[in-house]
Amino acid sequence: MSVxxxxxxxxxxxxxxxxxLIVRRELRLSFRRPEQxxxxxxxxxxxxxxxxxGLSLQLSLLRDMAPGVxxxxxxxxxxxxxxxxxxxxxxxxTLDQLALSGQSLTAIVIAKxxxxxxxxxxALVLVSPLVGIALGIPVAIFPTMLGSLALGTLSLSWxxxxxxxxxxxxxxxxxxxxxxxxxxxxxxxxxxxxxxxxAASGISSAGALYLLGxxxxxxxxxxxxxTAAALRITLE
Amino acid sequence: MNFWAMGGxxxxxxxxxxxxxxxxxxNVWSARRxxxxxxxxxxxxxxxxxx
Amino acid sequence: xxxxxYRLASPPYVYRSAAALTPWFMxxxxxxxxxxxxxxxxxxxxxxxxxxxxxxxxxxxxSAYMSLFCYTTMAVAGAIGLIWRIKMAHALAAAxxxxxxxxxxxxxxxxxxxxxxxxxxxxxWDPRLTSELILLFLYAGVMSLRPAFEDPARGDRAxxxxxxxxxVNVPIIHYSVQWWNSLHQGATIAKIGKPSMPGSMLWxxxxxxxxxxxxxxxxxxxxxxxxxxxxERQSAWVREAIKS
Numbered sequence: 001m002s003v004x005x006x007x008x009x010x011x012x013x014x015x016x017x018x019x020x021l022i023v024r025r026e027l028r029l030s031f032r033r034p035e036q037x038x039x040x041x042x043x044x045x046x047x048x049x050x051x052x053x054g055l056s057l058q059l060s061l062l063r064d065m066a067p068g069v070x071x072x073x074x075x076x077x078x079x080x081x082x083x084x085x086x087x088x089x090x091x092x093x094t095l096d097q098l099a100l101s102g103q104s105l106t107a108i109v110i111a112k113x114x115x116x117x118x119x120x121x122x123a124l125v126l127v128s129p130l131v132g133i134a135l136g137i138p139v140a141i142f143p144t145m146l147g148s149l150a151l152g153t154l155s156l157s158w159x160x161x162x163x164x165x166x167x168x169x170x171x172x173x174x175x176x177x178x179x180x181x182x183x184x185x186x187x188x189x190x191x192x193x194x195x196x197x198x199a200a201s202g203i204s205s206a207g208a209l210y211l212l213g214x215x216x217x218x219x220x221x222x223x224x225x226x227t228a229a230a231l232r233i234t235l236e
Numbered sequence: 237m238n239f240w241a242m243g244g245x246x247x248x249x250x251x252x253x254x255x256x257x258x259x260x261x262x263n264v265w266s267a268r269r270x271x272x273x274x275x276x277x278x279x280x281x282x283x284x285x286x287x
Numbered sequence: 288x289x290x291x292x293y294r295l296a297s298p299p300y301v302y303r304s305a306a307a308l309t310p311w312f313m314x315x316x317x318x319x320x321x322x323x324x325x326x327x328x329x330x331x332x333x334x335x336x337x338x339x340x341x342x343x344x345x346x347x348x349x350s351a352y353m354s355l356f357c358y359t360t361m362a363v364a365g366a367i368g369l370i371w372r373i374k375m376a377h378a379l380a381a382a383x384x385x386x387x388x389x390x391x392x393x394x395x396x397x398x399x400x401x402x403x404x405x406x407x408x409x410x411x412w413d414p415r416l417t418s419e420l421i422l423l424f425l426y427a428g429v430m431s432l433r434p435a436f437e438d439p440a441r442g443d444r445a446x447x448x449x450x451x452x453x454x455v456n457v458p459i460i461h462y463s464v465q466w467w468n469s470l471h472q473g474a475t476i477a478k479i480g481k482p483s484m485p486g487s488m489l490w491x492x493x494x495x496x497x498x499x500x501x502x503x504x505x506x507x508x509x510x511x512x513x514x515x516x517x518x519e520r521q522s523a524w525v526r527e528a529i530k531s
Contacts, residue, residue, distance in 0.1 A: 184453065187421075239329075243340070251400055256393060270513040271516070274517045
């Protein structure tokens with residue numbers, strides 16, 4: 001099965017069209033390998049199960065811990081799925097071609113990361129109500145939970161892209177990516193879990209959600225430049 | 237004796253200063269070791285070249 | 288003026304200058320630290336609230352300050368190395384990293400030991416403590432990333448980029464006590480004109496700070512020489528310098 005070309009044409013293609021083509025390609029490639037999309041999701045479900053099993057808590061206590069557990073599990077499974085962001089393209093040389101194509105590397109990074117979030121982070125958000133029920137999160141909280149997870153996984157994708165860009169092609173890149181991305185992601189965890197936590201306690205979570213939103217905007221705007229710079233360093 | 241007792245907080249205060257001393261000493265020792273190892277590497281390379 | 292800048296980028300100059308500077312830095316550091324210790328442990332009166340436990344400030348604040356200073360130095364040096372492609376800047380970043388990490392660990396542990404008598408707990412997940420812990424992890428990340436590359440120059444550049452990305456944490460640590468309701472006390476020295484500490488308590492602190500800063504200068508010079516040797520192994524000047 002032939003891999004679809006990155007996009008036809010070179011620098012004369014407009015940046016927006018190139019990004020759209022890349023997103024379409026990424027989605028097409030991902031859907032060809034559904035196992036690759038499902039694995040992080042299954043990991044997410046398994047990890048959230050580990051906490052209640054390991055801690056053998058009563059449901060009421062579990063409910064208190066639930067936002068945190070949910071978020072840690074989302075964080076870890078995002079890390080897992082980061083591997084597929086650049087690795088496949090790096091291995092078969094497509095990444096080098098994209099870098100040489102004359103299109104802005106930042107635009108390419110934005111397109112790839114957005115597509116990556118659609119198949120990993122967004123999928124996670126869709127699955128989270130199941131996990132929420134399993135952990136005893138009240139259904140009334142779900143909108144806050146989904147909102148915070150959506151913003152959080154989006155930010156994680158942008159942040160993780162920096163780590164993925166820095167470690168592309170390294171032998172033990174997996175472990176290093178975690179070491180690099182997790183400290184950067186900690187503020188996200190604090191605010192993301194905090195938002196759901198507040199909603200669960202009945203306090204307004206608006207503040208935490210706004211903060212999460214601004215963190216998301218911050219990472220969305222700055223991270224792609226850092227990722228492109230990272231790729232330029234590692235792809236030389 | 238009063239001095240060493242640190243108003244009752246001796247078991248918090250003295251470990252702090254002790255640890256600070258350890259960290260300072262470690263920094264110097266580690267840096268010198270690093271430099272020495274680098275020198276050895278250069279000398280070895282020189283020896284091999286001269287052979 | 289620019290000749291000074293160009294000289295800084297020259298490895299043999301850095302190697303020789305570092306050797307010359309080390310004893311001076313070390314001497315000032317030793318004197319300052321001894322004076323600071325005498326002042327802090329002996330001269331300064333006990334705090335009316337915390338008693339003698341407050342004396343931990345004389346190692347905790349300097350090490351916390353140095354943890355931030357070293358990270359900033361590492362990030363700025365990395366940026367200079369990336370932008371102007373100066374190898375010696377990357378050498379400085381690499382030399383600073385372990386020193387900064389050790390200061391961060393020291394700040395965390397001394398803070399923890401101070402927290403027990405002051406707040407009743409060895410640890411709290413409050414913004415300043417948490418972000419200082421994150422700083423330690425950031426150091427670990429940068430120090431792990433650099434050697435992971437086969438090409439050391441590429442490793443330098445990747446580590447520099449990571450250090451710059453993590454720089455956002457430094458203002459978070461610094462302003463965390465202003466932005467959030469923190470367990471940790473606010474700024475003591477930085478309030479210009481009216482520090483909230485009496486003079487007899489303040490001068491040993493400033494002296495210790497100076498001592499730690501000069502100590503960093505001495506140690507980074509020693510490490511820097513090792514870094515220069517490692518990076519310039521193949522050069523002719525290195526062979527001459529080692530032979531002599």
